[in-house]
Amino acid sequence: MKPNFSLRLRIFNLNCWGIPYLSKHRGDRVKRLGDFLNMESFDLALLEEVWSEQDFQYLRQKLLPTYPAAHYFRSGVIGSGLCVFSKHPIQEFTQHVYTLNGYPYMIHHGDWFCGKAVGLLVLHLSGLVLNAYVTHLHAEYNRQKDIYLAHRVAQAWELAQFIHHTSKKADVVLLCGDLNLHPKDLGCRLLKEWTGLHDAYLETRDFKGSEEGCTMVPENCYVNQRELEPFPFGIRIDYVLYKAVSGFYISCKTLRTTAGHDPHSGTPLSDHEALMATLCVRHSPPQHTPSPTHGPAERSQLISVLKEAWAELDLGMAQARWWATFAGYVIGLGLLLLALLCALAAGGGVREVAIMLWTPSVGLLLGAGAVYLFHMQEAKGLSRARAELQHMLGRAREAHDLDPESQAALFLGQQEGDRSEEQ
Amino acid sequence: MKPNFSLRLRIFNLNCWGIPYLSKHRGDRVKRLGDFLNMESFDLALLEEVWSEQDFQYLRQKLLPTYPAAHYFRSGVIGSGLCVFSKHPIQEFTQHVYTLNGYPYMIHHGDWFCGKAVGLLVLHLSGLVLNAYVTHLHAEYNRQKDIYLAHRVAQAWELAQFIHHTSKKADVVLLCGDLNLHPKDLGCRLLKEWTGLHDAYLETRDFKGSEEGCTMVPENCYVNQRELEPFPFGIRIDYVLYKAVSGFYISCKTLRTTAGHDPHSGTPLSDHEALMATLCVRHSPPQHTPSPTHGPAERSQLISVLKEAWAELDLGMAQARWWATFAGYVIGLGLLLLALLCALAAGGGVREVAIMLWTPSVGLLLGAGAVYLFHMQEAKGLSRARAELQHMLGRAREAHDLDPESQAALFLGQQEGDRSEEQ
Numbered sequence: 001m002k003p004n005f006s007l008r009l010r011i012f013n014l015n016c017w018g019i020p021y022l023s024k025h026r027g028d029r030v031k032r033l034g035d036f037l038n039m040e041s042f043d044l045a046l047l048e049e050v051w052s053e054q055d056f057q058y059l060r061q062k063l064l065p066t067y068p069a070a071h072y073f074r075s076g077v078i079g080s081g082l083c084v085f086s087k088h089p090i091q092e093f094t095q096h097v098y099t100l101n102g103y104p105y106m107i108h109h110g111d112w113f114c115g116k117a118v119g120l121l122v123l124h125l126s127g128l129v130l131n132a133y134v135t136h137l138h139a140e141y142n143r144q145k146d147i148y149l150a151h152r153v154a155q156a157w158e159l160a161q162f163i164h165h166t167s168k169k170a171d172v173v174l175l176c177g178d179l180n181l182h183p184k185d186l187g188c189r190l191l192k193e194w195t196g197l198h199d200a201y202l203e204t205r206d207f208k209g210s211e212e213g214c215t216m217v218p219e220n221c222y223v224n225q226r227e228l229e230p231f232p233f234g235i236r237i238d239y240v241l242y243k244a245v246s247g248f249y250i251s252c253k254t255l256r257t258t259a260g261h262d263p264h265s266g267t268p269l270s271d272h273e274a275l276m277a278t279l280c281v282r283h284s285p286p287q288h289t290p291s292p293t294h295g296p297a298e299r300s301q302l303i304s305v306l307k308e309a310w311a312e313l314d315l316g317m318a319q320a321r322w323w324a325t326f327a328g329y330v331i332g333l334g335l336l337l338l339a340l341l342c343a344l345a346a347g348g349g350v351r352e353v354a355i356m357l358w359t360p361s362v363g364l365l366l367g368a369g370a371v372y373l374f375h376m377q378e379a380k381g382l383s384r385a386r387a388e389l390q391h392m393l394g395r396a397r398e399a400h401d402l403d404p405e406s407q408a409a410l411f412l413g414q415q416e417g418d419r420s421e422e423q
Numbered sequence: 424m425k426p427n428f429s430l431r432l433r434i435f436n437l438n439c440w441g442i443p444y445l446s447k448h449r450g451d452r453v454k455r456l457g458d459f460l461n462m463e464s465f466d467l468a469l470l471e472e473v474w475s476e477q478d479f480q481y482l483r484q485k486l487l488p489t490y491p492a493a494h495y496f497r498s499g500v501i502g503s504g505l506c507v508f509s510k511h512p513i514q515e516f517t518q519h520v521y522t523l524n525g526y527p528y529m530i531h532h533g534d535w536f537c538g539k540a541v542g543l544l545v546l547h548l549s550g551l552v553l554n555a556y557v558t559h560l561h562a563e564y565n566r567q568k569d570i571y572l573a574h575r576v577a578q579a580w581e582l583a584q585f586i587h588h589t590s591k592k593a594d595v596v597l598l599c600g601d602l603n604l605h606p607k608d609l610g611c612r613l614l615k616e617w618t619g620l621h622d623a624y625l626e627t628r629d630f631k632g633s634e635e636g637c638t639m640v641p642e643n644c645y646v647n648q649r650e651l652e653p654f655p656f657g658i659r660i661d662y663v664l665y666k667a668v669s670g671f672y673i674s675c676k677t678l679r680t681t682a683g684h685d686p687h688s689g690t691p692l693s694d695h696e697a698l699m700a701t702l703c704v705r706h707s708p709p710q711h712t713p714s715p716t717h718g719p720a721e722r723s724q725l726i727s728v729l730k731e732a733w734a735e736l737d738l739g740m741a742q743a744r745w746w747a748t749f750a751g752y753v754i755g756l757g758l759l760l761l762a763l764l765c766a767l768a769a770g771g772g773v774r775e776v777a778i779m780l781w782t783p784s785v786g787l788l789l790g791a792g793a794v795y796l797f798h799m800q801e802a803k804g805l806s807r808a809r810a811e812l813q814h815m816l817g818r819a820r821e822a823h824d825l826d827p828e829s830q831a832a833l834f835l836g837q838q839e840g841d842r843s844e845e846q
Contacts, residue, residue, distance in 0.1 A: 071810070071814075072810075073807070074803045074804075074806050074807040074810070075522070075803055075804070075807060076800060076803060077796050077799045077800045077803070079803060090814070091818070092587075092588075092814070092815070093811065093814065094584045094588055094811060095807065096519065097522055099498070099520055113796070115800070115803070120588070161517045164515075165515075165517055165543065165588075165589040166588040166589055166591075168589075168591055168592035169591035169592045352775070359782035359783055359786065360782055362786075363782065363785075363786060373500050373536070376500045377499060377500045377538070380497045380498055380499060380500070380502060380538070381497075381498070383497050384496070384497040384498060384518065387494070387495075387497070388516065388517060391494075391513070391515075391516065392515070395514070
């Protein structure tokens with residue numbers, strides 16, 4: 001590669017709000033999205049919430065001349081909703097489905113049925129290896145009382161770990177998607193601190209679009225206005241994040257968002273705003289590459305966010321275990337009830353009533369059994385993420401303690417008790 | 424690193440058969456295993472089927488002086504059963520739970536509840552990066568009529584992909600575990616072809632142990648003799664596989680297995696035989712590193728095995744869809760029955776019977792709904808693996824076609840139709 005090597009990447013990201021039968025004007029919006037993507041000819045278009053595979057196939061046909069490579073990431077019962085269109089050949093792709101993703105009995109929320117995942121594409125561009133990730137985390141339905149918080153933190157950690165372990169030989173890492181996390185939310189900080197990814201909105205000097213870079217804005221006619229009431233400008237939950245590994249330098253030249261309308265001021269393409277970033281990758285001597293996790297200040301921040309995430313997962317685990325125990329008691333009660341009913345049925349008298357109650361009791365027992373199993377699995381999943389966090393926390397602390405510059409920094413001694421469970 | 428760098432690694436692998444209440448002499452076997460591991464002081468001991476976390480904690484305490492680092496991989500309802508003890512510090516660990524792992528209604532087989540997974544450990548040894556993987560794939564209960572074949576092939580592919588994507592910067596890759604695959608089974612060939620891993624048993628010049636390296640042998644008193652009837656020497660389903668990446672050369676100096684007894688000729692440590700390998704890693708000029716997937720002959724083999732796996736997953740998908748359709752019909756019938764019962768209950772006459780049948784009908788409906796959802800998810804999971812396989816098949820074929828040496832080799836034109844679905 002030449003020393004004056006430079007690569008320009010134009011990226012598009014949109015949560016398409018493509019729920020069959022439920023999302024308004026879906027067909028029209030998908031058509032207009034296709035027209036827009038064809039016209040703009042991005043290097044990479046990463047889409048979320050394309051729930052219908054027919055929509056993907058329609059876009060694929062339409063975009064074939066401009067984006068010869070495409071992939072739809074299938075998972076769960078419904079699908080991950082993730083897909084990608086690329087102007088350049090895709091060398092490899094794979095995906096990781098998040099271990100925890102809400103509750104199957106929360107049917108009206110539906111996330112569990114989607115099998116939310118992170119998709120990975122490996123592209124070779126002018127001799128440079130680009131790992132592009134696209135994801136969609138569990139939705140936030142109630143910010144004040146968020147029953148999915150632990151799951152979202154666990155997802156953010158799994159996402160960070162997946163990127164960390166699969167991008168070790170990549171020159172450039174790109175993550176786009178709907179994280180369902182505000183910029184200062186724990187999951188977002190955890191992801192950024194652990195992976196060293198930079199936020200295009202915060203990094204670019206040339207931003208045009210919605211106020212404060214929000215990706216769900218009250219101006220958008222498809223947005224539920226009541227949900228956005230506490231946020232006058234809207235919320236920023238969709239991201240373009242990137243980093244370059246040693247030897248390269250990446251910057252965001254421009255970032256554009258739609259602002260409640262489509263790019264030509266018509267009806268919006270979705271209830272989310274689209275992100276359009278122009279990234280520039282350049283050669284840089286290794287010593288010039290920023291390395292965000294190496295300094296003592298960055299390590300302190302990492303330790304602090306790892307601790308916070310650990311505590312959140314611990315809370316989640318306690319709750320999962322409470323539900324499993326509760327379901328265990330219900331199973332016990334159900335068994336007692338069944339035994340009683342069998343005795344009554346055998347004894348005559350209220351025989352008919354006993355027989356009639358037998359099947360609901362079996363139903364109760366099976367339901368409680370399913371709840372028990374589900375929450376046991378949830379506890380195991382949270383415990384797994386907590387163990388990984390704890391291990392990295394221990395290692396970050398060791399590195400921090402060894403660092404002569406950091407002796408004075410941060411309170412480190414607290415909450416040491418948690419070291420005992422995992423080495 | 425010095426040019427004459429050399430590293431010796433002593434590895435232990437055992438499927439421990441540690442099912443609480445069911446596995447014979449579990450406590451005694453775990454105790455003896457701990458004694459043996461302490462005495463031998465391996466670099467790395469990788470264990471499967473440690474289903475009880477208490478057994479892991481017991482071993483951890485016992486092995487702490489010799490193996491200061493340990494990790495238990497939690498997943499599913501019961502757990503993955505995987506754990507590891509290391510003489511050297513573990514830098515990082517993570518895991519990937521297989522998307523498909525049997526059926527929840529096959530309770531007597533139990534695999535679904537375990538959340539079978541692959542665990543990854545990253546170790547830094549004398550400046551060398553070692554990625555060690557431990558796994559346990561879905562059991563084979565009936566070799567003649569194996570209903571889990573597609574799942575095991577999908578697991579082998581996910582395992583191969585996980586290793587491929589997470590080991591790109593590793594110097595040495597090690598995979599140990601119970602693959603539940605015979606050496607010539609499709610899954611095993613797929614794994615080896617795609618990752619380039621070498622089989623310690625086939626590579627070593629110094630093997631001592633069971634006949635043909637079998638890891639389930641009729642001499643073992645815990646083995647179900649009837650199941651081994653078609654295999655007079657036993658079966659080889661547990662493996663030590665390895666490879667070195669450019670710049671290094673790895674070889675297996677010695678491989679030992681137990682042979683139906685414990686290493687001191689006492690009662691066996693498990694129903695499987697233990698594998699004990701001594702590996703030697705040396706520096707080698709890049710051109711001397713064997714690269715098994717680069718030649719036209721190897722590429723032909725890869726293409727052939729990818730095609731075979733594709734066909735197997737396709738069969739599995741058809742079956743999953745058949746079950747989903749069947750469950751769909753049952754749902755329809757259940758709904759009709761419910762409507763009929765409601766009408767009968769309202770109309771009098773057979774009112775009591777109608778009310779009594781109402782709950783079983785709802786049960787039938789819910790059961791069929793669950794089966795429908797499960798098989799839809801199964802079809803999605805198989806379809807995902809098939810799409811990845813197909814993409815790599817396309818790329819392998821392109822590389823093969825471009826290769827001037829390979830023009831005459833293999834029949835390539837057949838089954839081209841499958842190219843149409845995925846790019």
